[in-house]
Amino acid sequence: MEPFRLTASQAQAKFKDGSLTVEEYAKSLLDRVAARDSTVNAWAFLSPGLVLERARELDTIPIKQRGPLHGVAIGVKDVILTRDMPTQYNSPIYVDDAPKIDAASIQILRANGALIFGKTTTTEFAATVVGPSHKGPKTTNAHDASRTPGGSSSGSGAAVGDLQVPIGLGTQTVGSTIRPGSFNGIYAMKPTWNSISREGQKLYSLIFDTLGLYSRSVEDMKLLLDAFQLVDDESVEPFSLKGAKFALLTLPTPEWPEPGPGTAAALNKGAELLRARGAEVEEITLPDEFRPMYKYHLQVLSGDGRVAFLADYHQNKDKMHKSLIDHVENKDKHTRQEQLKAFDELAAMRPKIDAFASKYAAIIAPSVLDEAPVGLENTGSAAFCGPWTAMHTPVVNVPGFKGENGLPIGLSVVAGRYRDQYLLRVCTEIGKVFESEGGWHR
Incomplete structure (x- = not known):
């Protein structure tokens, strides 16, 4: 080789x-x-x-x-x-x-x-x-x-x-x-x-x-x-797919877009492969209390961008992308009170997501809408990734599936906060199955 x-x-x-x-x-x-x-x-x-x-x-x-x-x-x-x-x-x-x-x-x-x-x-x-x-x-x-x-x-x-x-x-x-x-x-x-x-x-x-x-x-x-010395509080134990219970998140909340055909097929195939290994897979949607998550995420991001790019704005506004200028100038007119509400609501959701995730071996969710879009003008929607960033949880994209054009599609595997090493043990077993039988190969 x-x-x-x-x-x-x-x-x-x-x-x-x-x-x-x-x-x-x-x-x-x-x-x-x-x-x-x-x-x-x-x-x-x-x-x-x-x-x-x-x-x-x-x-x-x-x-x-x-x-x-x-x-x-x-x-x-x-x-x-x-x-x-x-x-x-x-x-x-x-x-x-x-x-x-x-x-x-x-x-x-x-x-x-x-x-x-x-x-x-x-x-x-x-x-x-x-x-x-x-x-x-x-x-x-x-x-x-x-x-x-x-x-x-x-x-x-x-x-x-x-x-x-x-x-x-x-x-x-x-x-x-x-x-x-x-x-x-x-x-x-x-x-x-x-x-x-x-x-x-x-x-x-x-x-x-x-x-x-x-x-x-x-x-x-x-x-x-x-x-990087990431360690979990719990002891290291072997993980087996047999008898494990997974949550299959086909759509995080009604506010998220519908998965494309490639991602929808990957979710179905992933569930089928796990069930064939003796795992239980429960199809779910996040409870209603998490519905505003993405809205709050983007709202906090807008406020953080106002601070992050202010110095460059004063020094070199003429060389900055318009979206960055919009952040600094608060184009969406978010108030400080709205910002506080977004901070606090997201913070309140995080321990609830941890508790929700603890009911399962892991949450399996879409990583992307579908295969990579044609062209370089748009890097693709991040809608399905946003929940786990906002919730501060560890997430791994596991490859193995393909879309209608034969290009790769992965699925996200998620655990509660500070269970990173545990999540890798889960992904080791899931990855063996998805990579060997998901349908896409490098």
């Missing part, structure tokens, strides 16, 4: 037995990028010389001193600071801007031996994806260049889906991690909110922004959770 096709865990095994060096691995990945970059356009910054320099440094580390992420190549969304690469936010304001500092997440990854590979594309400030017709970056879907990879973590999702790196970092404010995961046919995780440091990451929303994680296996996702 060509090294670029290896998952992070597979590559690490070869580093340990001496059959592959980090430099050889990096060269294979760079060759893959060179062959595909003109089509996928996943990188905002990539220096082959810097990658190889870092790879050689990692190869000189004695085996006993190597970290748990030794040699793992990671693409980093270009809203996260990296000391040796520019951080440009896909904004004309920050072209070639290169603060000489690592974000906390990057410091942790480097300390664990990771190879920070390059900076991946994003929408402007990871923000211009809320609402219709907001243009995404030039990045294309890993499986169909005529379609969007999703946003705002466009480049990370596409790079991992296209085998250019095994791991990617994104961020999620509404659906910026889960949606690209589904569209590109990979695992994507939004951990419990505020469980990973966001220091050194430009925030759109202090209340919602969460680091997002991409991989092509649950095993690789666990490498990241362990590196």
Whole structure:
């Protein structure tokens, strides 16, 4: 197998037995990028010389001193600071801007031996994806260049889906991690909110922004959770599908759009596969008390955006996307009282969602409306991702299904807050079934 096709865990095994060096691995990945970059356009910054320099440094580390992420190549969304690469936010304001500092997440990854590979594309400030017709970056879907990879973590999702790196970092404010995961046919995780440091990451929303994680296996996702020291209170126990009870959320509330044919088929097929393994699947809609969730989510987001983009507005209004200007100028005229109500109502819902989720092994829900839309002008609807971002719960997009055009569709698997490691154990078993029998293969 060509090294670029290896998952992070597979590559690490070869580093340990001496059959592959980090430099050889990096060269294979760079060759893959060179062959595909003109089509996928996943990188905002990539220096082959810097990658190889870092790879050689990692190869000189004695085996006993190597970290748990030794040699793992990671693409980093270009809203996260990296000391040796520019951080440009896909904004004309920050072209070639290169603060000489690592974000906390990057410091942790480097300390664990990771190879920070390059900076991946994003929408402007990871923000211009809320609402219709907001243009995404030039990045294309890993499986169909005529379609969007999703946003705002466009480049990370596409790079991992296209085998250019095994791991990617994104961020999620509404659906910026889960949606690209589904569209590109990979695992994507939004951990419990505020469980990973966001220091050194430009925030759109202090209340919602969460680091997002991409991989092509649950095993690789666990490498990241362990590196970031995400732990659960409960003891680790094996998980079995047989006898487990799942909630199948076909439509979160009546306010959400109807799933498209591909997602509807994936939900039906997913339920069928789980039942065939002895699981109980209960089809549900969220109770009425959660109906205003998405409205409140977008309302809080609007208020947070007023603060987040105010400085850039004063300095460079002429270089900002209109949607960001609208945030600062409070185009929707939200009052402070409305803002408080949205904050408080969402906060009150969170423990109720935890209690609801605790009745089931996990909640299974749509990740996206359907396959990735044609064109790059719109990164797709985030409507189905928003509930879990607003509720601060961990969610994983599990790939395995396909739509009417043969493109990947995933399903979201959700647990209560701070049950991230538990959720990965559940997704390990679900992923085995969905990937082998869901109908879509890489």
